[in-house]
Amino acid sequence: MQKLQGKAVCRGIVMGPVSVLRKEEQQVKRRRITDADAEILRFTESVEQSKLQLVELYDKAVMQAGESGAAIFEVHRMMLEDEDYLDAIHSMIRTEMVNAEYAAAVTGDNFSEMFAGMDDAYMKARAADVKDISERLVRNLKGEIETGLLYREPSVIVADDLSPSETIQMEKENILGFVTVHGSTNSHTAILARMMNIPALIGVQVDLEQLHTGMTALVDAFSEEVIFEPSEEMRKKAEEKIRGEQEKLLMLQSLKGQQNITSDGHKIDIYANIGSVSDVGYVLENDAGGIGLFRSEFLYLGRNDFPTEEEQFLAYRQVLQTMAGKKVVIRTLDIGADKKVDYFGLENEANPAMGYRAIRICLKRPDIFKTQLRALWRAAVYGNLSVMYPMITSVEEVENIRAVTEEIKGDLDREGIPYQVPEQGIMIETPAAVMVSDELAELVDFFSIGTNDLTQYTLAIDRQNEQIEEFYNPHHKGILRMIRMVVDNAHKAGKWVGICGELGADTELTETFIRMGVDELSVAPAMVLKVRKKVRPCKALD
Amino acid sequence: MKKFTYEIKDQLGIHARPAGMLVKEAKKFESSIVIRKEEKESGATKLMALMGLGVKCGDKIEVEISGPDEEQAFEEMQSFFSENL
Incomplete structure (x- = not known):
């Protein structure tokens, strides 16, 4: 049993199996290439593919989180059209004769550092967006599909932090709650969690290495705590609380959209x-x-x-x-x-x-x-x-x-x-x-x-x-x-x-x-x- | 070449969304459009550089337009700023 405090960005109470999201640091190797034009063509194709994915994500986000929650994916798409960003990658491929994956990763880091160094909290948070699009490009170049985001059973997602694209791609039905080590109440993830109404705790000082998928987590975003491997007694209490919440909900759901009108x-x-x-x-x-x-x-x-x-x-x-x-x-x-x-x-x-x-x-x-x-x-x-x-x-x-x-x-x-x-x-x-x-x-x-x-x-x-x-x-x-x-x-x-x-x-x-x-x-x-x-x-x- | 200065009224400054809109708008013209804040500048068609200027509410920026359609661009950029930023 391990009990940790966090900050609730969306309230609720849930219990279920943990799914630890470890971002494999994308291993990007520097490789020498011989045909720069072919490499740039390959890169351009991955940009186009990424843009299509972002259009799909945008549509999905509109359905799940509304126009304003989705806007970030439109910004991501426009970042992928940014002249400086694309020029930097092209010229790196040409002058250093390196593979597109490497050029995209390095350029992404440079741009994201520029944002991280700004003195404005809003702009600082954009560093994560640049990282997100660069990772997408690298993934597409490698021909990988976004994996690790599909859960077969409803789970509590525990991660260091979540990017907006990760959050929105998870099947909503299979997310019980979010627990993250980092993230701010300003982050898109927090906003999306609220809009999708998924209980979420951020700033939880948990060591991801100590967790493994399949452990049980009790996320109580009312009392702002998460309990890993709760005791039998805690489980019973939590189940009762959860049942109570659900019953209340069900009973009243049918009244949503109805008018407050007397007979x-x-x-x-x-x-x-x-x-x-x-x-x-x-x-x-x-x-x-x-x-x-x-x-x-x-x-x-x-x-x-x-x-x-x-x-x-x-x-x-x-x-x-x-x-x-x-x-x-x-x-x-x-x-x-x-x-x-x-x-x-x-x-x-x-x-x-x-x-x-x-x-x-x-x-x-x-x-x-x-x-x-x-x-x-x-x-x-x-x-x-x-x-x-x-x-x-x-x-x-x-x-x-x-x-x-x-x-x-x-x-x-x-x-x-x-x-x-x-x-x-x-x-x-x-x-x-x-x-x-x-x-x-x-x-x-x-x-x-x-x-x-x-x-x-x-x-x-x-x-x-x-x-x-x-x-x-x-x-x-x-x-x-x-x-x-x-x-x-x-x-x-x-x-x-x-x-x-x-x-x-x-x-x-x-x-x-x-x-x-x-x-x-x-x-x-x-x-x-x-x-x-x-x-x-x-x-x-x- | 034509120039105008503008004081940003949007509370978040030139943040991601309006920067995106500005890029779209600027791309409509053949003329080159430069946004200047103090000693820093960026082309109006460059999203990240534009955001990188860190333009905040109350900042005064200078917009410089030069090219064949600068008259029209001047008019339209002015109304773009007053409507969106």
């Missing part, structure tokens, strides 16, 4: 709550209509300094592009004394839930707030973005937010940076906000009711405190009346209203919410289909 024809949106870019896969996988709550805290946690505007922009843009026009509601920073981040320099507070947090920090530290807003405004160009502000208690706060957004808008205009003003709404999670929701509704585009905090503040109950558990009643009439009041006030002003707290996924209340006229429920991705199942037999009217 009397009333529609409601069901969106998903997520907390990181990599969760977007689950949103799509579970057929959510959009993202109703994207917590932006992940950008701020686990680091030593504030994320830059650029970093934030890229993350938001990626999500918007992946969601391709579906609504994405991003909540601005909701950090406070309970979710501590050292570099914010927050002090310990006696009552953090009621303390210096969320919009209160943003309004007192406009530097932090503006950076995030600028990134959001810029990203809004790339999709259907809505921005939502947390912990609102008053009309004045919303007016203060507006002053900041006007300011960044003016700045962006002056700097000539493209942006779009997103739809803007607020969280309703304090009793005060409920009571003035009629006035707030005039100022914003939508409401999203955060039931967790709203319940805590309304019932004056700390949910972490076990002693008072018996007093905690999330279905308290007081809460439900508040929700009704918020919905009515939003609709009077012609605005939409959603619920993004835990109560949104409480299927005992689904019908109640539909009857109140709630427009959207935002729930954990895994709950989307469950709530849909609940919605369909409901009646909106008696």
